[in-house]
Amino acid sequence: MRAAYVERLGPASEIRYGELPDPRCGPGEVAVRVAAAAVDGVDTFVRSGAYATPVPLPLVLGRDLVGKTVESDTWVWTNSLGHDGRQGASAELACVPADRLYPLPEGVDPLEAVAVLHPAATAYTGLVHHARLRPGETLFVEGGNGAVGRCLIRLAAGLGARVIASARGAAKAETCRAFGAHTVIDSTSADPRAALAALAELAPDGVDVYCDTTGRTPPGQAVPTLAVRGRVLVMAGLGGDPAPLDAGPLYVHDRSIIGFVISLATTEELAEAAEWINAELTAGLRLGTRVMNLERAREAHEAVESGTRDGRRLILRVSRAVR
Ligand SMILES: NC(=O)c1ccc[n+]([C@@H]2O[C@H](COP(=O)([O-])OP(=O)(O)OC[C@H]3O[C@@H](n4cnc5c(N)ncnc54)[C@H](OP(=O)(O)O)[C@@H]3O)[C@@H](O)[C@H]2O)c1
Numbered sequence: 595m596r597a598a599y600v601e602r603l604g605p606a607s608e609i610r611y612g613e614l615p616d617p618r619c620g621p622g623e624v625a626v627r628v629a630a631a632a633v634d635g636v637d638t639f640v641r642s643g644a645y646a647t648p649v650p651l652p653l654v655l656g657r658d659l660v661g662k663t664v665e666s667d668t669w670v671w672t673n674s675l676g677h678d679g680r681q682g683a684s685a686e687l688a689c690v691p692a693d694r695l696y697p698l699p700e701g702v703d704p705l706e707a708v709a710v711l712h713p714a715a716t717a718y719t720g721l722v723h724h725a726r727l728r729p730g731e732t733l734f735v736e737g738g739n740g741a742v743g744r745c746l747i748r749l750a751a752g753l754g755a756r757v758i759a760s761a762r763g764a765a766k767a768e769t770c771r772a773f774g775a776h777t778v779i780d781s782t783s784a785d786p787r788a789a790l791a792a793l794a795e796l797a798p799d800g801v802d803v804y805c806d807t808t809g810r811t812p813p814g815q816a817v818p819t820l821a822v823r824g825r826v827l828v829m830a831g832l833g834g835d836p837a838p839l840d841a842g843p844l845y846v847h848d849r850s851i852i853g854f855v856i857s858l859a860t861t862e863e864l865a866e867a868a869e870w871i872n873a874e875l876t877a878g879l880r881l882g883t884r885v886m887n888l889e890r891a892r893e894a895h896e897a898v899e900s901g902t903r904d905g906r907r908l909i910l911r912v913s914r915a916v917r
Pocket residue numbers: 635636712713716736737738739740741742743761762766781782807808809810828829830831854855856857905
């Protein structure tokens with residue numbers, strides 16, 4: 595089969611495109627003929643070794659795919675490959691654990707769908723399983739226009755929360771509103787404290803959940819923007835500068851800082867997220883794509899790492915049959 599893979603972890607220049615033996619699926623696995631795979635930031639962290647996880651070598655890259663089962667030609671998707679010992683998604687064939695495989699709703703474009711899986715599942719598990727956002731609470735999303743940011747906004751608004759987002763400029767603020775944000779703060783300033791000050795003015799009693807998808811605000815700096823029992827949900831900032839944490843503002847208001855990574859979500863949590871994702875795909879959730887053929891995997895990784903993907907999700911087309 596044709597695959598995008600690495601023989602050892604390292605920079606994007608390690609990515610090879612070529613023939614690998616077809617995988618042999620074990621018990622409990624389903625063989626899938628891959629139509630498309632996404633390239634997520636986390637795929638670059640796994641490839642480089644920045645996110646340590648057991649992987650086979652050579653490693654087929656990528657965790658999200660949409661494709662058809664070999665046995666029954668049924669459209670399916672997964673967002674669980676390429677880490678924790680499992681081979682990846684960027685190949686013509688993949689073996690997917692049956693309990694991490696979900697049906698693709700009828701009529702949904704596979705290229706559009708694969709773009710949604712990782713950010714949407716991240717938003718779901720972060721807000722529902724970790725921050726435990728409740729109806730009537732207030733969520734602040736820093737970087738609301740990003741892929742995870744838009745999913746956080748849509749999910750929180752759907753759950754009946756009040757959503758404040760930040761975005762750089764009027765057009766991106768409008769996108770946040772279209773996804774369900776009630777109020778948008780401008781975050782064009784290079785100093786993240788400007789957005790924190792604007793938030794404090796807007797929500798003087800504090801927000802219940804604060805989530806920075808940009809990874810630029812040290813979690814401790816966000817603590818004073820929280821209400822009593824508020825939670826800072828930390829999901830980005832790998833490799834950022836260490837920053838001190840002021841204990842007083844955290845504990846005297848019952849506040850907490852919660853980190854999470856979707857790689858550690860349980861199969862039950864992922865299955866619950868998948869139900870929400872499928873409902874949203876059916877309802878029209880789309881994030882925008884830039885589609886490249888599988889042989890350009892290296893270029894796709896470089897674009898993710900250099901931040902040059904114009905706000906679009908990078909998708910590798912594996913089967914020429916999908917347009
Ligand atoms: N913990 C987990 O399990 C998990 C899962 C998925 C993703 N992540 C991480 O979450 C982060 C977001 O992922 P994503 O897919 O949503 O990325 P994305 O689509 O690139 O969105 C990033 C957002 O951050 C904003 N931003 C970046 N730098 C900024 C700055 N200096 N000032 C203001 N805004 C800035 C961007 O604004 P513009 O739109 O103006 O560029 C954009 O809205 C990444 O770090 C990713 O690795 C973590």
